Amino acid sequence: MIQLKSMLNCIDNSGAALVECVQVLGKKRPATVGDKIVVVIQKQRSLGHDLSAAAQAAVKVRRGDISHAVVVRTRKGYGRADGSYIRFDDNACVLINKTGDPLGTRLSGVVGRELKKKKWSKILSLAPAYV
């Protein structure tokens, strides 16, 4: 149940670590796995002092940037049609651009399988594991 002021972990390598949701897109209720949201970057991944210029250029977003994102894990959990119910230990998202392509190139961590049903197969293919 991601809504305004919800904090999410950003699990891709776009440069963001922690983001805050400001808007849920497409529906008038809290977001769940597979929904698009608008986020503000709250914390950046530590770049390290001795990082090369190329590596610094690869970071796509900075603190205070506004971006679109897709929710991939929720602590609230959700039910499936077969009667099972799944819940993660944190809220997580993946940053995307306006066309729906992920900003990062790699994901870390498990994601929910609902991404396939909601047509986020690109993100699902990047994920190391899904449940």
Add this chain to the structure above:
Amino acid sequence: MASKPSLWPLTTLLHRRTVSTLSTATTYTPPPRIHFATRPNPTLPRRRIKVYPPPPGPLTTDPISALTTAQIKALDPSGSRAELFSRQNPQAIRPGDIVYVRRKNGEPFSGVLLNIRRRGIDTSILLRDHLTKLGVEMWLKVYSPIIDSINLVQRKEKMARRAKLYYMRKPAHDFGPVRGIVSDWVRKSYAAKKGSADKASQS
């Protein structure tokens, strides 16, 4: 008058004796014992009043439990699934054990059993695992036809002193990933099956 019965009741004997000794002028005619109601118009045909058989009563006084039993019988005819979580069975799966669930379509899921929610046909179990260093919990319906098998991988050494082990969500008591234990068990069970199949084919 009908023939005299072999044994008159005593009262009639008394009555007949007194009446016969006392009265001489009139003969006593007892009133008719049965009185038929006269039909208002005897020429009309008799009415035949239809008598219907009583409607069938309810099959059961508790339809919900009857339905639950019927559904469980349909989904678990051998009773093995119910036996796995039965309170009476000493070999049942208990909270704290590691459970491996195989599904007919999709990946298997394993984890520490935190909770058995007994609700008749909707009986479900809560399994907690760690995937990519993140805790994941899943409720699975025990009688679901999607579930191929529920297997006990490892029992808790000591019986858990609670029925609901939600304290295991805290880092101090969190079991962690069960992948290693489960993969060992899967390997062993597969080897055992293969071994028994080989023996059967050899003999």
